[in-house]
Amino acid sequence: MSDLRSIVIIGAGECGICAALTLRDEGYTGEIALIHGEAVEPYEKPPLSKPGPDGISIKPISGTDRILRENIAVYHDQRVTEIDRTIKSVVLTNGEMISYDRLLLATGARPRALMIDGREIQQARLFRDFSDAKAFFDILAPDYRLTIIGGGFIGLELAAAARQRQVQTTLIESAPRLLGRAVPEALAARIEARHREEQVQFHIGQSISSISPTRKVTLADGTEIMSDIILAGIGSMPNMDLAEQCGLTIDNGIAVDACFRTSDPAIFAAGDCCSFPHALYGMKRMRLESWRAAQEQGAHAARAIIGSTGTYQSVPWFWSDQYDLTLQIAGLPSEGVTIVKRMLDDKSEILFHLDVEGRLVGASGLSRGNKIAKDIRLAEMLIAKRSHPDHQALADPKFNLKSLLNA
Amino acid sequence: MSNWIKACAVDDIPNEDVIRFDHGGATYAIYRKDDKFFATDGLCTHEKIHLADGLVMDYTIECPKHNGRFDYRTGAAKGAPVCIDLKTYPTKTEGDAIFIDIG
Numbered sequence: 001m002s003d004l005r006s007i008v009i010i011g012a013g014e015c016g017i018c019a020a021l022t023l024r025d026e027g028y029t030g031e032i033a034l035i036h037g038e039a040v041e042p043y044e045k046p047p048l049s050k051p052g053p054d055g056i057s058i059k060p061i062s063g064t065d066r067i068l069r070e071n072i073a074v075y076h077d078q079r080v081t082e083i084d085r086t087i088k089s090v091v092l093t094n095g096e097m098i099s100y101d102r103l104l105l106a107t108g109a110r111p112r113a114l115m116i117d118g119r120e121i122q123q124a125r126l127f128r129d130f131s132d133a134k135a136f137f138d139i140l141a142p143d144y145r146l147t148i149i150g151g152g153f154i155g156l157e158l159a160a161a162a163r164q165r166q167v168q169t170t171l172i173e174s175a176p177r178l179l180g181r182a183v184p185e186a187l188a189a190r191i192e193a194r195h196r197e198e199q200v201q202f203h204i205g206q207s208i209s210s211i212s213p214t215r216k217v218t219l220a221d222g223t224e225i226m227s228d229i230i231l232a233g234i235g236s237m238p239n240m241d242l243a244e245q246c247g248l249t250i251d252n253g254i255a256v257d258a259c260f261r262t263s264d265p266a267i268f269a270a271g272d273c274c275s276f277p278h279a280l281y282g283m284k285r286m287r288l289e290s291w292r293a294a295q296e297q298g299a300h301a302a303r304a305i306i307g308s309t310g311t312y313q314s315v316p317w318f319w320s321d322q323y324d325l326t327l328q329i330a331g332l333p334s335e336g337v338t339i340v341k342r343m344l345d346d347k348s349e350i351l352f353h354l355d356v357e358g359r360l361v362g363a364s365g366l367s368r369g370n371k372i373a374k375d376i377r378l379a380e381m382l383i384a385k386r387s388h389p390d391h392q393a394l395a396d397p398k399f400n401l402k403s404l405l406n407a
Numbered sequence: 408m409s410n411w412i413k414a415c416a417v418d419d420i421p422n423e424d425v426i427r428f429d430h431g432g433a434t435y436a437i438y439r440k441d442d443k444f445f446a447t448d449g450l451c452t453h454e455k456i457h458l459a460d461g462l463v464m465d466y467t468i469e470c471p472k473h474n475g476r477f478d479y480r481t482g483a484a485k486g487a488p489v490c491i492d493l494k495t496y497p498t499k500t501e502g503d504a505i506f507i508d509i510g
């Protein structure tokens with residue numbers, strides 16, 4: 001650690017903030033510069049698509065107040081425009097240059113723009129940051145016609161928020177079902193049914209042939225949908241322009257090793273912007289977009305920067321809230337071949353996903369409220385231990401999964 | 408000032424677990440570790456979620472929503488995303504009953 005005097009972190013999202021605080025927790029006393037590309041104080045992103053009746057407000061990232069006390073230099077509303085690896089420095093929008101001994105890219109991701117016939121559709125709003133969310137909810141009025149393109153988490157959470165505001169909501173998904181491979185079909189079907197109960201109109205397995213300047217959406221089968229607002233939630237792309245410009249290796253994100261080091265040993269990347277090999281899944285390379293993973297990766301990268309060599313092992317974890325439903329997913333359900341179902345009651349179910357050898361690789365749960373949380377958390381610990389749990393124990397809601405942890 | 412309220416019976420709480428107790432418009436969480444009992448505010452300090460749906464491991468309660476962790480003996484928040492401590496309340500057992508002092 002002794003040769004380190006200056007660490008620069010690009011991006012003050014969950015990942016960048018957690019990295020900065022971890023550096024101090026671990027005893028690093030040198031300079032830390034945190035480049036925050038936004039004008040508002042660092043805030044949590046998940047609440048943006050789950051606003052309560054009071055609408056959108058800034059929920060500061062936990063620990064932000066500590067940043068000020070820990071002698072961390074925050075550059076507000078400044079973006080890094082260039083990384084110069086030969087002289088180890090970054091350039092900010094205002095022209096200022098900051099030298100680094102180690103650099104962490106925590107630049108997150110941005111929404112994919114809607115393209116039709118090679119043209120970007122400007123009428124379709126995108127949703128990622130506070131200003132997108134504020135603009136969207138400010139104009140959303142009851143009886144407006146909202147068309148959401150994309151049946152992923154953002155699209156579905158916004159559909160729920162819109163229905164709670166009496167907005168007429170139509171959702172178009174081009175795949176044969178909602179939520180793709182990340183969520184098992186049985187749970188996706190229950191989520192769809194819940195949205196139908198709330199009068200969301202679905203067009204599933206339908207592609208869009210055109211969108212007029214007056215926001216008329218025409219589907220491949222000729223259906224026409226008139227809209228006052230169109231929102232595209234069709235996935236996101238890692239923010240890796242800086243990494244590309246300075247020649248770092250890219251592979252579905254900024255490519256890093258299991259310590260979050262890029263192809264340049266002085267530069268690290270973590271959170272939504274990076275792809276990494278996951279030790280729990282045979283070093284399979286993946287990019288996660290998850291709030292908790294962003295924190296954990298930021299912390300792991302920080303420790304690696306100051307010399308720790310541990311391999312990242314954290315179990316992926318994600319949640320989504322829609323109406324009164326909570327979905328939680330631990331591990332990677334898509335890596336499983338067998339499903340064992342545990343019904344906690346008629347509205348709360350957990351699916352355990354096991355691989356060919358019977359190892360638990362994922363667990364996904366859906367309930368009203370947080371009924372499934374305890375078992376999902378225990379499943380997460382079992383996944384981390386690479387356990388091969390007994391199917392009957394998993395299926396029996398009276399069986400306390402905690403006892404499997406010591407088995 | 409003390410204000411002891413009868414909350415539940417000893418057997419209502421399995422060992423190393425938590426239950427919810429509502430009283431006078433407030434909600435509490437009551438924990439059991441072997442023959443010791445503890446009480447805290449019932450709602451997480453991150454987003455007002457009932458902690459009783461969360462997992463207890465040793466002396467830690469983990470919020471069911473985003474896994475914020477607290478030491479339920481002291482109420483101390485143990486890292487992101489929770490940074491505000493939980494309020495704790497004294498407990499006592501009389502025979503089969505558990506009382507908490509809500510002050």
Ligand SMILES: Cc1cc2nc3c(=O)[nH]c(=O)nc-3n(C[C@H](O)[C@H](O)[C@H](O)COP(=O)(O)OP(=O)(O)OC[C@H]3O[C@@H](n4cnc5c(N)ncnc54)[C@H](O)[C@@H]3O)c2cc1C
Nearest residue numbers: 011013014015037046079080107108271272289290291294
């Ligand atoms: C609306 C929404 C809802 C979500 N809901 C959930 C959920 O329910 N559950 C869940 O698990 N996850 C959810 N997520 C995902 C989760 O929020 C992200 O995985 C997490 O925020 C990633 O953190 P990060 O720090 O890697 O990136 P970000 O939070 O995106 O932060 C990156 C920061 O870097 C800044 N930046 C980028 N380039 C530069 C530059 N050149 N110079 C300076 N600054 C720069 C950006 O402006 C941004 O502030 C949600 C995300 C969104 C957008």
Ligand code: FES
Nearest residue numbers: 451453454470475
């Ligand atoms: S509500 Fe408890 S951790 Fe977020």
